Amino acid sequence: MSDVNQVSADAEEEQFSPHETPSLPVGQWLRKNLFSNWANGILTLLGVLAALAALRGVLNFVFSENRQWDAVRTNLRALMTLSYPESQYIRVWVALGFIVGLAGLSAGIWANWGGVSVRRISTWLMGTGALLALCVIVREPSVILGSDGKVIRSIDGSLRRESFMDAMVDRSTWWIAAVLLLAVGAALWSRFSDPVRRRVEVSVTSVVFVGLGLAVLSLWIAPYGHYAFISETKSYIAESGRTVAFSTKMPWTVMLILLSCFFFVGRFFQSGRYLGFVKGASNLLWLISPLTLFWVVLRDPALDYGHVISTDLPMGLAFGLLGGALLWGLTRASIGEAGRITATALLVFAIFNWVAAFFGWYPMLQKARISFLLLALAALLAPNFMGEVAKRRQLVLGWVGVTALVHYLATMINTPSTVELQSTEFLGGLGLTLFVALIVVLLSFPLGVLLALGRTSKFPIFRMLSTSYIEVIRGVPLISVLIFFSVMVPLFLPDGMELAELAAVLTGYTLFSAAYLAENVRGGLQSITKGQYEAADAIGLTPAQRTGFIVLPQALTVSIPQLVGQVISTFKETSLLAIIGLFDFLRVANSVIPAQSEFMGVKREGILLVAMIYFFFNFTISKYSQRLERRVGLGER
């Protein structure tokens, strides 16, 4: 594995970093690549000028005297969670802490990011220092403010700016930072320049942790300023020159500690004999924790224990035990055709329950309908588990686990929240965006794979159904699907059956995303040569085994770029939630902040921040997928 990393790192160096290629000094590299002839030279110069102009434009925009960054700073909490009450904010941190801990654990178990040479780090440091210095120089001098804090205008109406030298003196802090970065980088560079030390590496993991540590440390010492909105007095606090509020820096410190602790826990298990168990557990937690965190931790349902004991528990137990007994019976080796008939009858009954619900024919608890459907599915799966006691037990225990989980979540979801909301929106901002994106990706993935398999299936009925589903969904814009699920679907539901806005949206978005995902996976499936299928058949694999062990692994590997593209666009398209009245964080920046009387019309600042956050997440996903592609050797064969 480390060999692979080494090779790829070298390849990257050749591509991006001229300094690292020993055969070609900087001067020659420049001459060869950028100034090979006069036309090339002019293009290079024009390109550099354009880049500088763009940088200057961005800096002037960000540091303009017209920008009201206070609007964004005081609204940070609104951008993150909107109306989640401050008094119960600990729940948000607990949920985040759980995810962070799980991420640390997973990283500890799986991450093998290899090493990075110290020389490379030194070029990063020098590059950052140089960029910082460049920024300090190209930004135009600040406007002079009068003693009343207002801008001073000349007689012709133009603004008065300080001289270039004054500006450079004013920005001495930034200069010091730039020079420090350059100096440290240069020192490392020269110290590690001889052929032996050139190869010295530190692990990427430690670099990441040092970086995160410095970021968290800066919360405690750097004067980012203290900005807040005081609910009691409806007033804003804006104190520059202070460190951030304790209620911000303390939780983030805890998050870092959690991340590190669980990382080491993961590392500890990496070499132990419980690795398989820990891997399975962490995978399972990733699957169920988003829903649990949202509906249980954040919503804090007010359970009515009388109802739980009288109805919910007995029903769950009945389904778990009776269903388990039924499945135990169905997996008997001697069951024969009777098993299939029972399963089909059960399926017809389960589907009829839903049809009945839509016409309001006979009442039944919603959870029972879901459970019957699941039981029918489990019964259909039963022949897979026939025979040995161990396998039969597996199915029954799996059924009991699924029943427990489904009944638990359904009860929690149906119980009203105790969180004291200040407006109708339960969660908004970045929290909502991330939650929706995560759930949609998690749920649409298996559905998409099933659809893709259906579309390439030999059975005409599956092929037709999948194809028509995919084509219908792909022929309709996402907005229509979302509006359909938020406006139309509630009208079709029977009296008294309600679909929460968020649940409706999640369903619609998942169904939409799955259709696109299916096409991406199908692209991968079609790249599998016929020989693979024939070889699998030749060694006697069943169709399911052939799909699971031969076809899908290869197909999914091939479709990584498209799948990641789908994940990224799913994340970005959550901004359409604004159309149906949910407050994602783009909407907070776009229409909530500009509507506050304190910050009327202040929109561009928030949108710039939102764009940066979108970029951060998508760039991270994109980089990770590049790494993944390299690791599985995609595009190298």
Add this chain to the structure above:
Amino acid sequence: MHALLTEQKSGRGAGNRNREGLKQMRKNIMWRLLATLFAIALAASACGGSDSSDDSSASGSSSDAEETEVTLAASGESLLDTIKSRGTVNCGVSGSAVAFSELQADGSMAGFDADYCRVVAAAILGDANKVNFVSLTAAERFTAVQTGDVDLLMRNTTWTQSRDSEVGMDFGPTTYYDGQQLMGRESDGFSGSSQVSDVGGSVICTSAGTTTEKNIADAAAEAGVSIELQTFEDFDTVTNNFISGACDIITTDGSGLVGRKAKQQPDGENWVIFPATPISKEPLGPTYGQNDSAFADAVNWAVYATIIADEKGLDSSNVDMMLTGGDTETIRLLGGEGELQSGMGLPADAFYQVIKQVGNYDEIYSRNLNPVGLSREGSANAAWTAGGLVYAPPAR
């Protein structure tokens, strides 16, 4: 449905094969995983937990499919009783109307309209905080009332004949008298006494898809001047184009223009609002579904109570004192002897709670609208005794 069939397929495929070995077990695990995910998808979507507490099982048990919601249409019951049993008022607001209903940094709703939602909650439920604010766009507001998603609108909704009749709304007492005006720069030769006839040849900007567009076009045609009308997605963009000089004049309701002038006028420029008599009438107030007199009376008299309190000099600071020391109408209004609230299905002290918890008309107005430069003096929103239009029938 599809996933279902695929599962079925796997079942059939599995039935046909000869079973062997270790790999089999792992494949089973895969199918089980898919089944689990499917189950979670169902749980998340189909059983539809509602975040709102407005179903009949608000006490905390599951809201199952059979528990039907009590709606006005089904039972003929007044919304007033529904609200009392539910314990909250669902109030539709804009959510992005500066100083009228704005979401603050902590997610709470503030503003003139938001406070009038609180007035209704204080009157019916005795607690001004028992409001569930629903942010609605202009397009969805009336549907939200018709489907029962909200009980009433406090959403800058102009009282018009067609809305009162065809759309099926009823309107309560006007809380704010607005009207469309224009705003230009003093440096372009405009002043407070300019008229629509002075704007010939100007680029006039407003937000797209609103009645302001039609109003200004009509007014210009009537005045016989030709204008170039440009529309933008929202009024923030309109204002930015005005600041950058792309627009000579911008037009919307006067309340919006005053706010923009107070907050966004650059140093060294002077923006003026004209004409003195607005080119349109925009009476804004509570809006609710028609033919529910009990609820309409409750809302209307809660609003009147704030106006009467203003006339009587009764505010949140002296309401306890006036409970015994006021004149007979005041005492009656606050729930003393001979009070009239019980007869209309409200608690006897309904209006005492309104004044105590939210305030009188002047307090609500000053608290929300003074900070953005809107003052009552000399406007249509002054009390009728001070030359304005704000007037309430007597409480007796």
